[in-house]
Amino acid sequence: MKKEITVLTDAALITCVVQRGVADKIIHAAQEVGAQGATVYYARGGGVRERLGVLGLAIEVEKEVITIVVANDQIDRVFEKMYLAGNLDTPGMGIMYVTKLDKVATYIPQEIVDKLAKPVIGASKD
Amino acid sequence: MERKIRFGDFVQQVTVGQQQLSYNALTPEIQKDEEGKDIPYVADHLKVRKIDVYNILQPYISVRFIEQIRAVVPLALYLMLFQILILKQNVTDSWVITGGLFSVIVGLMLFMEGLKVGLMPFGESIGSTLPAKARLRVVMTVAFILGIGVTFAEPAIGALKTAGSIVNIEEAPYLYTLLNDWAGLMVLIVGIGVGLAAVLGTFRFLYGWSLKPLVYLTLIPTVGLTLYISSQPELAKILGLAWDCGAVTTGPVTVPLVLSLGIGIASAAGKGNSSLSGFGIVMLASLFPIIGVQLLALYVSFVTTPEAIIAAGNTIVSNEIAWHQKTPFIETILGIRAIIPLVIFLIVVMMFVLKEQIKNRGAITYGICLCVLGMIVFNVGLSYGLAKLGSQSGSLVPGAFTQLNEVTNSPLFGYATGLVVAIIFAWILGFGATLAEPALNALGLTVENLTNGAFPKSLLMYAVSFGVGTGIALGVLKIIFAIPIAWLLIPGYAIAVILTALSNEEFVNIAWDSAGVTTGPVTVPLVLAMGLGFGNAVGAVEGFGILSMASIGPIISVLATGLWIQWKVNKRHVQERRQQNIVVEG
Numbered sequence: 001m002k003k004e005i006t007v008l009t010d011a012a013l014i015t016c017v018v019q020r021g022v023a024d025k026i027i028h029a030a031q032e033v034g035a036q037g038a039t040v041y042y043a044r045g046g047g048v049r050e051r052l053g054v055l056g057l058a059i060e061v062e063k064e065v066i067t068i069v070v071a072n073d074q075i076d077r078v079f080e081k082m083y084l085a086g087n088l089d090t091p092g093m094g095i096m097y098v099t100k101l102d103k104v105a106t107y108i109p110q111e112i113v114d115k116l117a118k119p120v121i122g123a124s125k126d
Numbered sequence: 127m128e129r130k131i132r133f134g135d136f137v138q139q140v141t142v143g144q145q146q147l148s149y150n151a152l153t154p155e156i157q158k159d160e161e162g163k164d165i166p167y168v169a170d171h172l173k174v175r176k177i178d179v180y181n182i183l184q185p186y187i188s189v190r191f192i193e194q195i196r197a198v199v200p201l202a203l204y205l206m207l208f209q210i211l212i213l214k215q216n217v218t219d220s221w222v223i224t225g226g227l228f229s230v231i232v233g234l235m236l237f238m239e240g241l242k243v244g245l246m247p248f249g250e251s252i253g254s255t256l257p258a259k260a261r262l263r264v265v266m267t268v269a270f271i272l273g274i275g276v277t278f279a280e281p282a283i284g285a286l287k288t289a290g291s292i293v294n295i296e297e298a299p300y301l302y303t304l305l306n307d308w309a310g311l312m313v314l315i316v317g318i319g320v321g322l323a324a325v326l327g328t329f330r331f332l333y334g335w336s337l338k339p340l341v342y343l344t345l346i347p348t349v350g351l352t353l354y355i356s357s358q359p360e361l362a363k364i365l366g367l368a369w370d371c372g373a374v375t376t377g378p379v380t381v382p383l384v385l386s387l388g389i390g391i392a393s394a395a396g397k398g399n400s401s402l403s404g405f406g407i408v409m410l411a412s413l414f415p416i417i418g419v420q421l422l423a424l425y426v427s428f429v430t431t432p433e434a435i436i437a438a439g440n441t442i443v444s445n446e447i448a449w450h451q452k453t454p455f456i457e458t459i460l461g462i463r464a465i466i467p468l469v470i471f472l473i474v475v476m477m478f479v480l481k482e483q484i485k486n487r488g489a490i491t492y493g494i495c496l497c498v499l500g501m502i503v504f505n506v507g508l509s510y511g512l513a514k515l516g517s518q519s520g521s522l523v524p525g526a527f528t529q530l531n532e533v534t535n536s537p538l539f540g541y542a543t544g545l546v547v548a549i550i551f552a553w554i555l556g557f558g559a560t561l562a563e564p565a566l567n568a569l570g571l572t573v574e575n576l577t578n579g580a581f582p583k584s585l586l587m588y589a590v591s592f593g594v595g596t597g598i599a600l601g602v603l604k605i606i607f608a609i610p611i612a613w614l615l616i617p618g619y620a621i622a623v624i625l626t627a628l629s630n631e632e633f634v635n636i637a638w639d640s641a642g643v644t645t646g647p648v649t650v651p652l653v654l655a656m657g658l659g660f661g662n663a664v665g666a667v668e669g670f671g672i673l674s675m676a677s678i679g680p681i682i683s684v685l686a687t688g689l690w691i692q693w694k695v696n697k698r699h700v701q702e703r704r705q706q707n708i709v710v711e712g
Contacts (some may be wrong), residue, residue: 021189051172055179057243057492058186076144090181091174 006113007103012075016066017045018086018094023064029085030068033077038068048092059092069104190239194231197648201559202227202511205519205652208551213522213538219514226511233504234647236496237281241379244493247486248472249383253390255480266325268475269387273321273411274314275468276380279497283313283374284460284505285651286367288513289658289670297667298363299432300423305367307438308426315422316371319414324384327407328391337406337634341626344413345619351420356612361427365611366670368419372412373673374650376642378565381408409638412677454506461502469494504647512651520659520669523548524606530663545606552602556676557595559652565643566590573636580691581636589687590640590680597679598653601672605661611671618678625685633688640684641677 014035016026020042027038043063049056070078075098087093157165174182202223209215217223257265277283290305304312330340352369356362384407476482484490524530527537527544537544560566569590570583604614626634653672661669 048172051169052174052182053171055174055182057489058182080144087181087185091172091178092182 005105006108006117007105008108009103010072011069011101011104012072013099013101014066014068014070014075014079014082014096015099016068016082016086016088016094016096017043017063018066018088019060019092020062020064021060022086022094023066026066026082026085027068029081030066030078033081034074035068035070035078038066041065041067047095052092056092063094069101187235190235191231194234194238197234197562197646198227198231200562201555201648201652202515204555204558205515205656209519209522212547212551213525215522215525217515218518222510223515223518224511226507226509226514228507228511229503230507230511230648233500233502233507234281235500237500237504238378240493240496240498240500241382242493244490244495244497245379245468245472246382246386247490248476249386250390251482252472252475252480253387255390255482256387256475257391259480264479265391266328268479269324269328269384269391270321271471272387272468273319273324273380273384274317275471276383277317277320277375277415278313279379279464279468279501280375280377281379281464281501281504281508281647282377282645282650283316283464284508285513285654286313286371286374288509288651289654293658293668294662295436299435300361300426301363301367301668301670303426303430303435304364304419304423307435308422312371312419312422315418316375316415319416319418320375320380320384320411323407323410323414324387327384327410328387330406331391336631337409337638338626338631340406340410341634341638342623344410344417345623348413348416348420349616349619351417351424352612352615355420355423356610358427360432361423362610362612363668364419364423365615366668366674368416368423369611369615369674369677370654370670370672371419372416373641373645373677375415376408376412376645377647377650380411381565381642384411405635405639408642412642457502457505457509460505461498464501465494465498508651512648513655516652516655517659517662520656520661521663522659523551524660524663526551528664548606549599549602553595553599555595555653555656556598556679557591559649560591560594560680561587563643563646563649565646566640569636569640569643576636577632580695581633581688585687586636586640586684589683590643593640593680593683594676595679596683597675597677598672600679601657601675602660604671604675605657605666605669606664608666611674614671614675615678618675618682622678622681622685625682625689629685629688630692633685633692637681637684637688640680645673645676 014030018026023038023040027035027040030038041064043065044061045063046061049059049061052059066082068078068082079096079098082096083089086096088096154167154169156167159165206217206220209217252268256268260268286305287309290302290309293302293305295302326340329335330337352365355365355368473484476484522530525537526539526547527541529537539547566587567583570586573581573586574583600614603609604611626637629637650673653676654670657669657672659669661667
């Protein structure tokens with residue numbers, strides 16, 4: 001029997017770039033409104049920081065990039081929560097954006113698969 | 127009457143509204159000059175509102191402030207509460223101490239931020255470019271001078287001078303003169319020790335030497351000198367100080383700067399055996415200064431006699447304190463003298479040896495100013511907060527088991543109970559202060575990664591804290607019963623050497639460095655002052671030596687834990703092999 005993969009559709013990726021050390025707070029806020037997981041990686045970046053003059057010294061060049069995969073229905077809630085938790089309306093605090101995803105695959109509990117999954121049209125089944 | 131609301135409207139109301147704006151509207155138009163070429167676009171300065179300034183600065187400051195509060199407040203609170211609840215004594219000068227502690231917090235906050243912004247970039251770029259551009263001889267000279275520079279910049283070194291003023295000249299003349307008349311030279315010698323350690327540590331990086339022979343070779347002269355000095359009754363009193371100097375040097379400036387240089391050299395030479403090459407320097411940097419200070423004491427004993435020191439000391443006392451020795455000025459001078467030479471040296475190396483432009487001048491100047499300012503504020507807090515609090519509780523704790531004038535109803539407990547109370551007090555102080563040290567957390571993470579989880583972070587943290595606690599408790603016992611420090615140190619190091627011989631190279635590296643990590647800028651002054659106050663209260667000649675016990679304690683405890691882990695891992699391997707055999711046979 002051929003192995004079958006269940007792919008998730010209707011998903012989006014929220015990416016949020018903030019100063020180092022802030023990510024945990026934002027992830028927590030996102031998970032409170034139903035985000036399932038989060039990946040953080042380290043990066044370096046600027047932009048607004050250079051335009052702030054002396055105040056720019058208070059902003060960390062080292063960044064954390066948070067990526068969270070969410071369902072389409074969740075996008076707005078999670079996005080807002082993360083925006084507010086990160087105080088992104090303050091200059092230099094970071095930037096975030098949403099990108100549509102074609103498909104996502106990960107571990108999905110078997111009983112949920114049995115209940116919800118539809119065979120993909122065109123995929124061969126033995 | 128029934129009202130209907132669309133659920134969608136409700137959701138709109140409780141969530142944040144979103145406006146849309148095209149990014150195209152924000153992008154600037156690129157101007158062209160006469161020849162039709164693009165003029166490079168330069169972004170304007172942003173106009174920030176007051177609330178934005180607040181929003182930017184508030185987290186920046188509060189995060190750093192809270193970091194230092196975590197390092198200072200629990201310790202201070204523990205000392206004060208012990209004094210109030212167990213000893214039933216009020217904290218005298220509590221407002222001065224509170225102010226002092228506050229300025230320690232502010233000073234450390236400024237200093238650490240300045241170090242990160244202003245000095246560390248230098249260290250990193252020198253470390254990564256110097257070995258490629260200069261000969262080995264030049265590199266080693268830079269490493270050596272850097273070692274001296276960072277010692278002067280170490281905040282805890284000021285604590286030694288503060289401690290010097292408490293020593294009784296009649297009882298320990300050599301100790302007094304070392305800490306007062308020879309203080310500058312002593313710090314320089316400690317610095318030379320650190321510089322030599324930096325050079326030797328770098329050679330170790332380059333040639334991949336094992337740490338074990340280095341440990342043995344360094345300990346032979348250290349212990350030999352200790353044995354000789356302890357045979358001279360007058361000189362023996364400086365031993366505690368000499369061994370404590372080792373613990374003082376390995377603080378927040380020395381460790382990262384010297385390490386970044388060493389790692390840079392090793393990786394430029396392509397011999398960075400990355401996993402453990404970072405270790406070893408800290409241990410050398412805490413042993414070499416001990417040799418240095420012992421040699422200096424020997425030299426002093428050849429040039430002057432105790433009688434001459436006492437005579438000279440008594441004449442100076444009558445003099446009035448000059449203006450530059452008074453509070454805001456002396457700290458300012460000390461602060462500038464600590465940082466500026468190091469900065470000048472780093473700039474000289476950058477400009478003339480590396481011939482490189484200094485990037486981000488603005489940020490670096492800002493960092494250096496913060497460093498100096500932080501050092502000044504910290505020095506004020508050191509004498510009015512940490513040293514005062516430490517010596518106060520140190521002088522009161524003996525009231526638990528002996529008769530003290532300052533403590534009403536003393537002894538508060540029976541002799542044995544009181545002694546136990548004092549020892550438990552010391553043990554918890556060491557254990558708690560170490561567990562809270564942020565550097566230990568970082569070391570724990572590194573060690574867990576290096577040993578692939580065989581040495582878990584929490585186990586290391588508890589092993590080190592246990593070692594420090596036991597060490598400090600032993601140090602207090604040393605003061606109470608006036609045990610010569612050599613009797614404690616020599617067996618301690620003997621055990622450490624035996625355990626070292628039995629252990630893996632990895633665990634040896636970790637264990638000998640764990641001692642240096644634990645002695646931060648808050649613990650050192652507090653413990654030094656506590657020891658001196660304690661010593662005065664019980665009538666001991668000198669109260670040094672607690673820190674040195676706090677250094678050897680974790681070495682032994684971590685080595686022992688390492689051996690235990692090794693044994694456990696081996697046993698598991700044997701079992702697995704046996705099981706495999708059974709499977710094969712079956």
